[in-house]
Amino acid sequence: MSIFDYTLKELQAKLHNKELTVTELVQASFDQIDAVDDEIRAFITLNKERALEQAKQLDQEIDQANNPLFGIPIGIKDNIVTKDLRTTAASKMLDNFEHPLYDATVIEKLSAAKTVTIGKLNMDEFAMGSSTESSYYYPTRNPWNTDYVPGGSSGGSAAAVAGREVFFSLGSDTGGSIRGPSSYCGVVGLKPTYGLVSRFGVIAFASSLDQVGTITKNVEDNAHLLQAIAGHDPMDSTTVDIDLPNYQDELKKGVKGLKIAVPKEYLADGISDEVRKSVIDALKVYEDLGATWEEVSLPHSKYAVAAYYLISSGEASANLARFDGIRYGHRAENVENMIDLFKQSRSEGFGEEVKRRILFGTIAQSSGYYEDYYKKAQQARTLIKADFDQIFKDYDVIIAPTTPTTAFKVGELIDDSMTMYANDLLTIPVNLAGVPAISIPSGFSEETGLPFGLQIIGKHFDEATIYRTAYAFEQATDYHKKRPNLGGAK
């Protein structure tokens, strides 16, 4: 077993007993990366020298350490800005962005918690994709079977945790980019409520949907990591100033009396039989634990994917206007004039998927299309959000699959973007409504052995109930204890 199969609590005990040093932990990360990352390709940039230096420093402080994340190796999705550590968003546009000027707020918070940043993780370019194949660098592979994708866009973040290359990671989720990869890679991934975690220093894709979240191997560790990064930030006016609960206190309260809603639209056609069956099995587990469930309807679900692509592409077309080749990022050579400099730099710097979405978003917001498409999508969003509000009047959580199937093969959907987009149909509505949701391991395909996840959706700012629900299932099952067969640490 890998040292990273221990829980946070166990690792902290080992650090304090001097059975283990931070340097050994950090070295274990880099050893595993050396052993498996040629295959998995989860990382874009490593932070080895500084990480080992920081580890040495932290080993001097261990006796004073009193927080659960102290000295723990973490990986960061490469759209989260890290001072003087190259941040690319997996785009040629930012390939030369070696010296970001500041740390994102979530990175500052991790620094305060004394985690050690191991490196920057691969993703779909500017987080636009569901397979990590649109990365400018290389596709990341699924650690359970490297013929398959890890999901996206936080594919590197999920694969690195599943592959024990880091203890945990940060990702971002605009339409399912944390939960999808977590389902495909058999790990625990939370997309927090919109407004819970600061987005300051996160390279914007679709600002009304983007949210930073946490990827771990179990629910308890996930709650520890969220506790460290959540909270109001004066630098992000969309963060909400609320009192955070202590998630650890909430975790173990059990699910007796919990009221679960199961939307019929989320178990309809297109969901594989084994995924559907796993949800039914999970509901039996919850019944045995004293919860009750009922079938409900989220009637506007079928409009979510279309609304999402209109809204997110529209916002992306505005957000990505800042990449002009002048102040930072890729700059075209041999241009004739200023406009040509913009056009050539953007044409060379952005990949196909990003350009397609910028153009789609520009069309959707242009005169003649705005009313029927962009505004219509925003109205659909109102109805989708109202569906959730209605359900949450009577129920504590919603349970559904995270992804319709297990992972697809690398290359399988690369030329079929509409199918790729539709693959996120179970995660997208959550972002449109702004509510939080987690994906936890809930089974393995009999045919391929690949994992899939159960999605638990909660009320706005009620991550505590999500964690409690997820923890109860995890304690009653063994799915999260399985691990992929890889080279490297045994």
Place this chain on the structure above:
Amino acid sequence: MAQISKEQVEQVADIARIAITEEEASVLSKQLSEMMKYADVLKDLDTSEVEPTVQVVDLKNVMRKDEPRQWTSQEEVLNNSLDHKEGQFSVPSILE
């Protein structure tokens, strides 16, 4: 149904400041038409009485004091640019 012609693609690419070749415009015309067709599912939806949602947090006009503070140095900022001179970003001439 919204077909996006090659000419429209070229026009929109100009607005978005992205240079595309003729061949790319043809491919994009097909792909974007397909995406618009997919979006046409929204046409079934009666939204005559529905307000659009632009954000999901109930916050309005979040204000903070505008206070100057040390952020970063000019040198550091210019460092990320591929072309700068005398403390300024350098760009192609815009005046004849």
